[in-house]
Amino acid sequence: MAASGGSLSRNGLRGREAELEELRALIASVARTGSGGLALIQGEPGIGKTTLLAEAVTSARSAGFSVGLGKADELHRIVPLSSLATCILHGDQPLLSGDALVDLARNHDQRIWLVERLAEAIEARAGSVPVLIALDDVQWADPLSRFALKQLPTRLRTSPVLWLLTGRLEPAGPAEEVVAAAMDTLPTLTVPLGPLPGAAIGQPAGDTLGAGVDERVRDLPDGAGGNPLPAVEMPAGLRTVEASGEPVPPGLVVGVRARLRSLPPSTLRFLQMGAVLGRRFGFHDAAALCGQPSATLIAALEEAVRAGLLDDDGDHLTFRHDLLRQAIYVDIPPSARKALHREAAHQLVSAGRQPIDAVPHILRGALPGDEEAVALLRQAADDVLPVTPGLAADLMTRALELVPSARPLRFDVGEQAIVCLTRAGRSREALLTGDRLLILRPPLEAFSRLQAALGGTLWNMDLAEELRRRAESALAIGVAAPEVGARLAALRALALSRDHDLVAAREAGETALRAATAIGDREAHVLTLSALGEIAQNAGENVVALECFSALSAVDSAFLPEEIVAHLHVDDFESSERLLLQAADHAGSMRQAMMLWAQGQHDLGLGRLADADAGLVTMERLEDDVQVPVQQVNARVIRSWIALLRGDREAAREHLAAAQERLTVKPNPGNTAAVRFLEAVHAEADGEIGLAIDKMRQVQRKGFFMRWPLLRNWVDSAIRMALRGADHELAEDLAAQAEAHAERNPAVPTAIGIGAQALGLVKNDLALLERSVALLRASPRPLVRAAAYADLGQALLAAGRRPQAMAALTHAQGTFAESGAHAAAARMQRDLDSAGAGSRRAASTRRPVQGWGALTASEKKVARLIAEGYTNRSAADLLVVSPHTVNTHLTSAFRKLSVNSRVQLANLVMALPDN
Template identity: 30%
Template sequence: MRQDLPRPARGADEPAASRPRKVQVPAMGKVTTRYDGEREPGSEARADRSRPAVRPLRGREEELRLLCRALDRAQNSRRGTEGWLNGPAGIGRTRLLREAERAASARGFTVIRLKGEEFSPSVALGSLVHALTGPPDAERTPSAPGVTRETPDDRHLPAASLTLLDAHLKRSPLLITCDEGSAPSLTPALRPLMARLRNSPLVWLTARRTEREPAETAARTLARPPRDPPGTLRITLGPLSEDAVSQLFADRLGGPPDAELRTLLGLAQGNPRLLAAVCRQLLEHGGVRVESGTARLATEDGDATAEVRTPAAPRPVPRWFGALMDERLATVSPQTRLLMEVATVLGPACLPEDIAEMLGEPVGALVPRFREAVVAGMLQRGSDTVTFRHDLMRQALVADLPAVVRGAMHRQALGILMARGSSAAAVATHLIHGAHRGDPAMAGLLRRAAEESVTTTPRTAADLALRGLELVGPVVDEAHEPLTVIAVEACVRAGSLPTAVTLARDALIRPLDPETAARLRYWLSTALLLLGRTADCLDVAEELLAHPGAPAHLRQQAVLNQLAAWSAQDEARGVQQAERVLREAGDLDIQAGVTTTLAVMRWRAGRLNEALSLCQEAAELADGGAAIEWHTHPRLMSAMMLAHTGRFAEAEAALGKAPRTVEFVSAGVPRLVRARLRLARGELDEAAREAAAGLAVAEQAGAGVLMPLAWLVLATVASYRGELAEAGEYARRLRDALPDDRGRVCAAAAAWIEAQIALASGGDQALETAVEELWTNECGRRALLIEEPAFAPWLVRLLLAGGRRTRAAAVSAAADRLARTNPGITAVRAAADHARGLVERDAAALESAAAHHRDAWVRASAAEDLGALLTDTSRALAAQHLEKALARYGQLGAAGDTARVRRRLRAIGVRRRHWTRSDQPKTGWQSLTRTEHTVAEHVLQGMTNRQVAVRMFLSQHTVAFHLRQIFRKLGVHSRLELARYRQSTGHDGTSRAGGADR
């Protein structure tokens, strides 16, 4: 870590010659003074004063401590030191040398930097004396006056020059540095001089490039070789520790890496230059994002939205990773690279004997190659199988193999493993990538492998079946129909819903046997249901049920899809159908699934207690072995309902008991439930992270039924934080979400978000339009009253402010009816009390709401409403409740709400300091407070100071002050430079720093 040491105090009458100077004397070229972080020598441009400070030194604290000890010994004991900094290219020798110069300058040393070609003793000494006696920082060439000419006998040092050097050393200690790189050694020139000045305050440090040492033996050594004379210090720089690598990464990209990124950074093997290359590639190509202070790999643009990829093609490698892999692979022999390429074909984890059989060599002969691959940082140590340190490394090697060669290698591996008796599913990868049309048995193997893996690894099963369809081609034969059926099922389970719909509809055009047609229709109706196309789902399910030859178990499953579609199209008819099926079902296997669907419809009708009871009943039936729809588990539904009612512990327990299957729905729904839980608890960062993760799953699959909840959570988080542009974007997505009755609920949610945006930004017309839409959309308003505890009091407050007391009373009465219909649900009762307290100006009702609300934001809102109500009667009590609201809003990071409450407090004579301090950087994005981040975000969106002030409930003068602070911390002078700075550093300007001003 960089040590900024204090500079010794000096008297005013101290001679100028004793003051520290920094000069540089190259053997050729310009003479400049340069520290790390300034422009390169010879640059005609002036250093940009707005650039960030030099980054801290990481991982070399012990080496710097030894160098500082040598400086102190020279200064205090007048004992010279000859120091050597050895290490391979890029290991940080030059940076450590610069830190030694800084430490010496802080101690009062004169610092002279030698650069260039070989010096003889007389030339070296003459150059030093000229640097000490000539004007500092002047540009001159080696032929300038004062440079001693080389004498015929270099072993004799000019006495006059030594006298001048001795005189200087009596006044001020001296540090001489030389960065040799790979130039010829200066040792012959240094040894006579150091021997002559060993008892002087002189430190001479030389950075010397050595051959690259193996990573396993290049441990840091701080020892003195036996032949070195006294006063010699040799430091060999080895790889940085993992902690130092993480710190360096955080310095450059704004956050420490997560576990996956740390594994990838290990590819740099602790070499700072290679690590800088990794960071540069990540910044240039957007390969990393910082969330909640932690850096994570960003998904490639093409991967997140791809519906289906060609099974035979390798997964694309991120753009930033290719150059890094090329550099690493250049360090290994061709034989070792071949070994790793064979390992990539065999799979993420393979056996050494399989590699040996593929190469036709004994395992013992491959030991040196295995060792070289481990030393190069490619293969894992201590693993039972041959495993790459990160799968991206394997993918990069696979992508670099010619397709025809890769296919032949997969066929060779397939033959080896099948001869050993491996199952078709176990060799799925080799089947996918090695299959070719010339082998008639390959399509049958692909189908068998897909059938074996469809419920355990549906993505692999989809790849197998799709590859089989490629092989059989457009000709419809006896192999085509079974492959199509398994491909449709696997694509639905894996989340390739549009692909499944296309395959099924194309197949249903042709004459099919009844069972094949029924299977295709069932999976087609499921895909349409998950896509949100409930009307199409009903049509396909009815076609299946109308066919007399459909198997009984498929008819029962189709009934479940039909009921789910009716619940979104027409709840009343859905309830009738569900109750009829339950009456007729008796001991039918689908009773658990029907009960779950009925629970959802009871919930939407406002009968929450009954819905929770039905979910519990369905969960018990499912635990007892009763079949349920694969994509709708009662425990997941129960967890969602419990989250909405504020019963967080029970919701977490229900999530914990839900089965962990491999389908995409089971990967996305739990994250959406957790997002709702985190939002209610006020954990906005976690809520946004979980919602974004669940949304990514839903968007990749095209599952329209899952997206609205994620959008609503993300919009609410953005609204709380004052990020109104983001909130508006999510509201626009909600408007076009679904075409059925649930679409009206989404439209109401969008209107609610738009009303909040209009309220914050002062858009009166937009606010009026949104409120009117909420009032006319009765279906959507009723759903929001059930599922959003903040909605009823928020709408009542807005209607009262607009003078619409009758409507406000109607909303309050609806909330009260919902609470009376569902006794025991605290969150619903608190929302009703909150709405009634606003309508009737009832302090007791508002106090009850503030005490019993489970949602963190609504609890703060109730405290604010109570404080506002008490302002005219008891300012002390009003201030007490407003301060509670202020604290709660502050914990949430709701800048606009905290500003509004602070204004309320000022109105009653209470002023609270809202600047808080924390240990954070003084420059860069991480130095900005939360408010400064928000101001910067709005400015980067093109807003004027006035618009920002309206958006953030601040004055224009305050916005201007924050903008000046932003410019100062980032070293910029205009909005244009601010935008360029953000683009060049790779930050998006929306990260949140601790210690924000409230």
């Protein structure tokens, strides 16, 4: 290859000089700036994408990049991580060893966790040398690789990592998805490859056949339409054709088919079997499909390699180009192709391959009634469900199609399909699938199993009343297997947790727990403990809820986030922090988004508003990534509240709008109450007190205010709102609820302190407000304490006790300011000014929007650590937060500092006066 800027001589690069220079410029930029980048080479098959990619890879290696180069395969595109694995396991210095990838696979029950581990490996390599990860034919990437490719470029944008992809022109294909995900966060380049100009397309014939070729041959590439592959293959085929005396076939595949016709029948048959197996296949697999011993096909293999149709790397055989394989494949009669794919699946399984390896052939070759195919699809779906639930759902949908309606097996397959569809977030499809099966009048045992399987679906869809009705209907039949009956009883209790009669719900839950314990069914046990925890939490019995959720996480560690939040409800922040540390050490088994929710609740309780906001931002992004929204409504409610405390009304309104939008997806009573209360808060801030009171009444109609855990620590705001609107009846009701909640939680300082505060506000009782402040000194929640001090300060002013009032208001102002609640601190300052604080006026705490001073305390910590050379993971371990949260802080810091790489950040930090 010529040096950069020189002429090109490779056949596939004729006329691609400009495109190559664009890629070289991006390579140089990543190396120079230390920040990430992404490029996509697009075009039709055979247009030269692979050749241009190879040339760019060569340039990157020359520039000192560590390169991972791989290719997605059409027939392996459902095997989880198979596409990206080719990039990270191969090369002179693989990013991961085969053993490390196997270790990742053992923990692949969490897509987010798996992607983070990959990110850490790539980030570690990029700390010493720029990295290029190149994937050819991304349109055939498997679902998990596609998922990772949409996350990793953004996650690694602050490291010198260049992603180079090739893909076919597809308006809404995987390539476009990857580019769209990265476009707003790092430099992206799309390189479209159109037809080559006439002069360039004519060169390959001369390169291949020499200067003495006649005009008839030189005119052949004109029929290639500017596509260089046929222009190369036609002359190569002519060399073979002329030796055999056959005429040249017309059209795009003239050269390919001509080359095939010159081959011995045994070689052609061997190539056909290889084409069925895929672009990359094993010699023994092809021999088995031919029905011959491997030794008898060595000559055929040698002929195929000699003809330039196959490459042999010692482990696998690979067609030199997809079009070569396709030209061979399409010449096999369709009925024969179907039969061969079915036979290929059988051969692969017989050879000890995993079911997922046989599935692509099953999908192409299985016919209705093929129970072996159904069994393979079910096993494969079970294997991939934890890491790619969408794929598992697709496999089970196909399995269900292969089972005739009259077969009892259909109901077992349908039950598994419902579970997979629900896990994939396709709840409506799961419910429709279940109802179609129920219409077939299954045996009573199957009826109960299907209703139990639909329980999780209905719960995810917030159809608690329908869940209760169906569970009771199935239980009334009384013929379910003991474990199914226990699950149905647990599901009924879970549905009742959202009912008004929580006493009856608790009785149902305790009965279900006895049944689950007696039978020893783990799923029923988990469901029942979850139900009892929900019931106790909704009843405001925080200690009982903690007992239930602690028992639940002991049975299944995936529920540790619920235990952490339960500790927070009893003011045990020390235990919650210990469990957060424990979760960081065992992240592979955790639900990452829910862990971030727990971390956000922890930070919010401790008044760390910036950390809480960052954690909730990351949580929402992760929920979007896996397409399973759980806490997005509540997260936006909290973020809007935080924005109001900070004084950012625009952001607060944006979060309110987002919460309202997400409420349409998750319209359960708790979410609805939270959004209505937030609407009331905004209405009051806008001076519409009548509307605010109306919204508060709507909250009450969904269930009493203190029923909703998210709102309990905000009841003081609700009471002030009611008093301002002269609705004393509402204020008294809210205070009575807060007092009752305190009685249920006598050992929780926050609960009893807020109870006294609420009653003091309604009665305008200074002694109660003083008692509230005294009680809340034991609370670990600074914002709750600050609000109580603010109320006390106002009451002391009204009572003429100015010095004490100044002290209380100053304490409130300082606490608000320390937490970053600038608007609340400013209100306290205005009260101090009105009371004549004068010279004691505090300096403005409002943070600038750009520069080092714009960073929050957490962002500064992260920035300093990254500047010192820490990775996201090592910084997260030191700060006791998630790597995802570190990434969120780092992204915000980069934006505020106007830098785009770790090198630039390090230079800026080193130049700081206090460094």
